[in-house]
Amino acid sequence: MTARRLRTPWLAVLIAGAFLAAGCQATRPAGAGAPVLPSLSPASPAAKKTGAPTAPTDEAADNAVDRVIAISIDGLNPRAIQQLGRSRTPTFHRLMREGAYTLNARTVREQTSTMPNHTAMLTGRRVDAKHGGHGYTGNFDNGGTVHQAAGHYVASVFDVVHDNGHSTAMFASKAKFRLYKRTWNTHGARDRTGRNDGRSKIDRVTIHRNNTRLVAKLTAELRRSPREFTFVHLSLPDRVGHAHSFMGGDYLDAVQRTDQLLGRIVKTVADRPALRRNTLVLLTADHGGRGAAHYNPSNPQDYRIPFMAWGPGVSAGRNLYDLSPGIESPGGSRTSYHGKQPIRNADLANVATDALDLPRVPGSEFDSQRRIDLFG
Ligand SMILES: [Zn+2]
Numbered sequence: 001m002t003a004r005r006l007r008t009p010w011l012a013v014l015i016a017g018a019f020l021a022a023g024c025q026a027t028r029p030a031g032a033g034a035p036v037l038p039s040l041s042p043a044s045p046a047a048k049k050t051g052a053p054t055a056p057t058d059e060a061a062d063n064a065v066d067r068v069i070a071i072s073i074d075g076l077n078p079r080a081i082q083q084l085g086r087s088r089t090p091t092f093h094r095l096m097r098e099g100a101y102t103l104n105a106r107t108v109r110e111q112t113s114t115m116p117n118h119t120a121m122l123t124g125r126r127v128d129a130k131h132g133g134h135g136y137t138g139n140f141d142n143g144g145t146v147h148q149a150a151g152h153y154v155a156s157v158f159d160v161v162h163d164n165g166h167s168t169a170m171f172a173s174k175a176k177f178r179l180y181k182r183t184w185n186t187h188g189a190r191d192r193t194g195r196n197d198g199r200s201k202i203d204r205v206t207i208h209r210n211n212t213r214l215v216a217k218l219t220a221e222l223r224r225s226p227r228e229f230t231f232v233h234l235s236l237p238d239r240v241g242h243a244h245s246f247m248g249g250d251y252l253d254a255v256q257r258t259d260q261l262l263g264r265i266v267k268t269v270a271d272r273p274a275l276r277r278n279t280l281v282l283l284t285a286d287h288g289g290r291g292a293a294h295y296n297p298s299n300p301q302d303y304r305i306p307f308m309a310w311g312p313g314v315s316a317g318r319n320l321y322d323l324s325p326g327i328e329s330p331g332g333s334r335t336s337y338h339g340k341q342p343i344r345n346a347d348l349a350n351v352a353t354d355a356l357d358l359p360r361v362p363g364s365e366f367d368s369q370r371r372i373d374l375f376g
Pocket of ligand 1: 075114238242294
């Protein structure tokens with residue numbers, strides 16, 4: 001951890017010297033006429049690892065994002081946001097007004113339950129292992145690993161961020177998320193990218209059932225030592241939905257309370273220039289729900305979910321389907337994996353790696369073509 005965060009000022013001096021020698025202005029913005037210095041490509045792992053100043057030299061690297069907070073809200077039916085409106089869900093509406101979003105994203109096609117969808121979000125894979133999926137079909141922690149379910153090592157967004165020399169964290173509110181600690185820490189692969197950063201791909205794992213206390217721990221860490229990639233799982237709507245009925249009054253109250261918790265996270269970022277200038281917040285859900293549960297993958301109430309992006313340079317108030325011609329709004333349909341794809345929660349892994357100018361998750365399918373555009 002300590003070694004990974006060490007900076008090497010001498011290299012920065014060398015790079016600054018190279019700029020001067022080349023007669024280039026390090027502050028020149030990206031775009032036409034920007035100098036191309038191949039040895040200083042921002043995507044270069046060397047530049048990333050040293051924390052050296054990076055000159056934007058190509059389209060793929062011209063966003064300001066150096067940090068991603070990816071939030072999954074368990075059991076969030078996007079209809080709840082519409083029904084509660086701006087007065088009761090001001091933070092969700094803020095993300096939509098100041099960021100890019102859709103309330104018509106999709107879960108993975110096969111299942112609308114927690115673990116298969118979160119595993120998809122973290123790996124960029126569908127469920128069905130016969131078609132390159134992660135293979136984790138159970139909605140519980142089976143005591144094993146995702147690798148065992150797939151029959152081979154399954155890389156995650158944590159692997160990519162960590163192996164490229166950056167720091168990662170997971171804050172989750174259900175005990176079954178220990179599956180991911182076991183999968184990517186205890187049984188993480190050897191790091192063969194650049195310097196060896198070890199096998200534990202998630203630098204800090206915090207699991208706490210109480211959503212309010214979990215968010216307090218998260219905001220404390222964001223203030224103290226923010227990571228380059230933080231995954232956050234909030235479970236209040238799902239818990240109350242199972243206890244009382246999804247989309248019922250108690251459930252809607254839980255979504256309102258979740259908006260307040262989300263507000264604490266967003267405010268922590270927005271109030272700190274050092275965070276606000278480079279932090280992308282992504283938000284989606286594992287599934288929706290209506291009535292008693294959410295386990296029917298052919299029910300629109302279960303498979304329709306939100307996907308939001310908020311951060312520096314993200315097109316404000318734009319619909320993600322309008323911003324990204326390579327993907328297609330599914331209307332009301334469930335959609336298959338053939339033809340043009342809707343935005344799915346499983347796009348989260350590679351939307352994050354793309355924003356961070358890192359390689360796509362090995363073996364991933366969703367947004368591996370980099371079709372989702374947040375920046376317009
Ligand atoms: Zn549930």
